[in-house]
Amino acid sequence: MSQPASAESLFDDFALASERARTRAPRQCEEQSLGLAGGFVRIRVAGRQLAERILPSYAHLTLPRPPAEEPDLEIDLWDEEATGTPCPRKDLPDTPVFRWPVGQGHFMRADDDRFVGHDMEHSVNWLDRKRNRIVGWVAAAEKLTMFERGKPLHFLLSIWLRDRGVQIVHAGLVSRRGKGLLIAGAGGAGKTTTSLACLCAGFDYLGDDYIALEQMNGGAFRGHSLYGSSWVEPEHLKCFPSLVPHAQTGLPPPHDKHLLHLHDIYPDRLASRADIVALASPRRTGDEQSAYVKTTKGQALLHMAPTSMLQLFPRPGPQGMDKLAALVDHVPCFELALGSDIAGIADCVQKLFAEVVAG
Amino acid sequence: MAKVMDGEAIIMNLTSGVYYSSDGVGGVIWEALQQGVSLGDTLTVLAARYDVDPAKAEADLHRFVGELESENLIRLDGTTPSTSSPPREERASKQSYREPELHIYSDMGDLLALDPPAPDLYDAS
Numbered sequence: 001m002s003q004p005a006s007a008e009s010l011f012d013d014f015a016l017a018s019e020r021a022r023t024r025a026p027r028q029c030e031e032q033s034l035g036l037a038g039g040f041v042r043i044r045v046a047g048r049q050l051a052e053r054i055l056p057s058y059a060h061l062t063l064p065r066p067p068a069e070e071p072d073l074e075i076d077l078w079d080e081e082a083t084g085t086p087c088p089r090k091d092l093p094d095t096p097v098f099r100w101p102v103g104q105g106h107f108m109r110a111d112d113d114r115f116v117g118h119d120m121e122h123s124v125n126w127l128d129r130k131r132n133r134i135v136g137w138v139a140a141a142e143k144l145t146m147f148e149r150g151k152p153l154h155f156l157l158s159i160w161l162r163d164r165g166v167q168i169v170h171a172g173l174v175s176r177r178g179k180g181l182l183i184a185g186a187g188g189a190g191k192t193t194t195s196l197a198c199l200c201a202g203f204d205y206l207g208d209d210y211i212a213l214e215q216m217n218g219g220a221f222r223g224h225s226l227y228g229s230s231w232v233e234p235e236h237l238k239c240f241p242s243l244v245p246h247a248q249t250g251l252p253p254p255h256d257k258h259l260l261h262l263h264d265i266y267p268d269r270l271a272s273r274a275d276i277v278a279l280a281s282p283r284r285t286g287d288e289q290s291a292y293v294k295t296t297k298g299q300a301l302l303h304m305a306p307t308s309m310l311q312l313f314p315r316p317g318p319q320g321m322d323k324l325a326a327l328v329d330h331v332p333c334f335e336l337a338l339g340s341d342i343a344g345i346a347d348c349v350q351k352l353f354a355e356v357v358a359g
Numbered sequence: 360m361a362k363v364m365d366g367e368a369i370i371m372n373l374t375s376g377v378y379y380s381s382d383g384v385g386g387v388i389w390e391a392l393q394q395g396v397s398l399g400d401t402l403t404v405l406a407a408r409y410d411v412d413p414a415k416a417e418a419d420l421h422r423f424v425g426e427l428e429s430e431n432l433i434r435l436d437g438t439t440p441s442t443s444s445p446p447r448e449e450r451a452s453k454q455s456y457r458e459p460e461l462h463i464y465s466d467m468g469d470l471l472a473l474d475p476p477a478p479d480l481y482d483a484s
Contacts (some may be wrong), residue, residue: 044402299366302380305369309360310376310467318360320373325362 007097010098013088014135021046021078021085022218028082035272036157037212037224039072047079047209049141054152059230059263060270073160074133077125087124088137098232102313107155123148127156129163150229150259151210151229155313157226165267166224167213167316170307173206173223173274176196176353180223180274182211182281182327183336184304187214190282190338192230192346196240201346203303204271205262210312213276213323219277221327228270231257239342266339279328280302280336280349290339290348300333301325332356335355361432363390370432376467379430381423384409385459388423392433398424411456423459431465 022029030051034041036058043058045051056075058135073229080086092099097110105120117126125136127150138144147154158168171352172183183191191253195208206225212223232240237247246265247258263270281295281303305324309316316323334352338345361370367382368389381389384405391401398420405416428431 288378296367296382297364297367298380298386301362301364301369302367302378305371306376306378306464306467309371310373310378315373321360321362325364328364 005156005174006260007115008128010089010092011028011128011135014124014126014137015076015133017085017088017137018044018046018076018078018135018194020094022076024085025083028079032058033063033066033071034058035063036061036073036226037161037164037214038273039164040067040069041073041075042066042071043075045079046085047077047138047141048084049082050077050079050138050144053141053144053149056261056263057150057152057227057229059261060225060267061272062351062357067194072132075136076134077136077138077198079138085140087300090119090124092226102104103147107313114158116159120145120148125153125156127159127263129159132160134160140267146231146257147260150231151227154210154226159314161212162314162316163229165214167320168226168308168312169211169213169304169324170209170312171211171223171304172208172335173211173225174203174349175271176203176205178271178274179277179353179357180206181349181353181356182276182279182331184300184308185207185281185283186303186307188284189303190284190336192232193236193239193284193338193342194280194282194336194349196230196232196243197342197345198349199262199266199269199351200240200242201343202269203346203349204269204274205266206271206274213327215326216275219326219330220331222273222278224273225271228261228263230262231255232260246334276327276331278331278352279333281334281354282336284339285336285337285339287339288341288344290341290345291337292334292352295333295335297328297333299335301328305327360460361389361393364394366390370390372431376465377430378464378467379432380462381460383457384419385423388420388459389427392424392427392435397436397445398435408454409456410453419458423461426461430461 028048029046031044078085088300097108099106100106105118108117113131115128121141127134128283173180183194185191192208208230210226212224212226216222230333243260247260249258279300366386368386402417402420406413422462
């Protein structure tokens with residue numbers, strides 16, 4: 001097979017292959033309509049085991065029925081082993097392609113960045129930013145990494161969201177009656193601990209490491225859930241006994257965390273969006289009890305900005321910093337001193353909420 | 360890239376991943392410099408706002424600016440006049456003075472050194 005002349009023809013080859021896969025193995029196909037950060041996403045997966053590994057992370061975003069309008073984003077994925085449809089080509093088009101190692105694979109961009117992709121040894125996914133479509137091949141569902149299972153298509157979705165003016169932040173988000181507390185901080189600060197403690201105590205959960213941030217008219221901010229999954233170290237998971245039986249273990253090294261699909265455990269507690277009414281910066285302490293205290297806007301930005309600006313892909317750039325500063329400026333900010341008593345963390349967050357709502 | 364929030368400067372070097380903060384007197388100095396106020400006029404602001412010996416304020420200002428320059432956060436020509444006027448300070452009483460400090464955080468810088476990010480889609484080419 002000759003090398004494609006353009007990235008567009010390569011993309012079209014993938015699209016045709018995904019269609020061929022669906023035609024060859026119709027009983028292996030699953031289709032869902034998702035409400036993702038205010039957009040309608042249609043996802044079709046050819047390969048039952050692939051669907052079982054990918055779709056649970058989006059289960060909480062499933063729409064009760066497909067909307068009448070065209071999707072804002074179409075995603076078509078197929079499993080070669082399940083459908084007998086091979087990857088059409090793994091070579092790159094002869095138009096200039098930029099390739100850079102990102103997340104156990106490579107990020108690719110071609111045709112003035114109209115086409116962006118991410119490839120690993122066992123998977124290749126491409127996003128056409130003009131047509132708002134993702135196509136992707138997987139050699140076999142069992143080869144998916146924990147990252148691909150927990151945060152499917154993360155890099156390409158991040159770009160699509162960014163194109164729509166929605167910024168990904170490194171934060172957790174929990175809510176009560178549609179009002180959300182954004183929990184921001186570096187890795188290890190306690191975002192997952194706080195988010196899961198609140199989930200187990202009855203809060204609505206929208207995420208513990210990536211949240212899509214949208215600035216609304218009037219300056220308020222809305223947080224959108226992306227994934228209903230969490231990664232937790234085995235020792236940390238012991239703090240949440242209700243979650244332990246649901247942990248997916250036995251993933252190949254170097255994964256040292258367990259994967260949780262939280263919609264399987266608390267289907268009524270996973271929310272898709274919340275209006276952000278406060279920001280908390282968690283900090284672990286050696287105490288048993290948790291406490292919160294108002295913090296300065298500068299300190300709140302100091303805790304939130306570094307990982308959200310430097311560690312995420314794609315990086316938000318100066319506009320992203322403006323947005324984070326606007327968020328910090330708009331809502332009350334707190335430091336959350338986390339104690340070892342997990343239930344106490346949720347109690348503390350509840351008191352924080354009560355203060356914010358009363359104020 | 361920097362923001363000043365309630366007088367605290369939060370500064371990020373997107374290339375190295377090192378980030379900084381400075382509040383109080385440091386925040387005032389940073390904000391003045393970003394607004395194009397000269398060192399001389401910045402010193403005037405400090406002397407008007409804070410209960411501080413002018414010589415000490417001047418020494419601290421030059422030390423602090425030296426730190427900013429050594430971290431490549433600013434580049435100053437000492438002879439450059441102000442491009443904007445410092446705010447007129449009319450205070451009944453002066454604030455207590457605390458030496459400006461530049462807090463430096465290199466945890467992200469270490470991470471980026473191990474795993475440099477791809478040039479961003481949205482960076483200017």
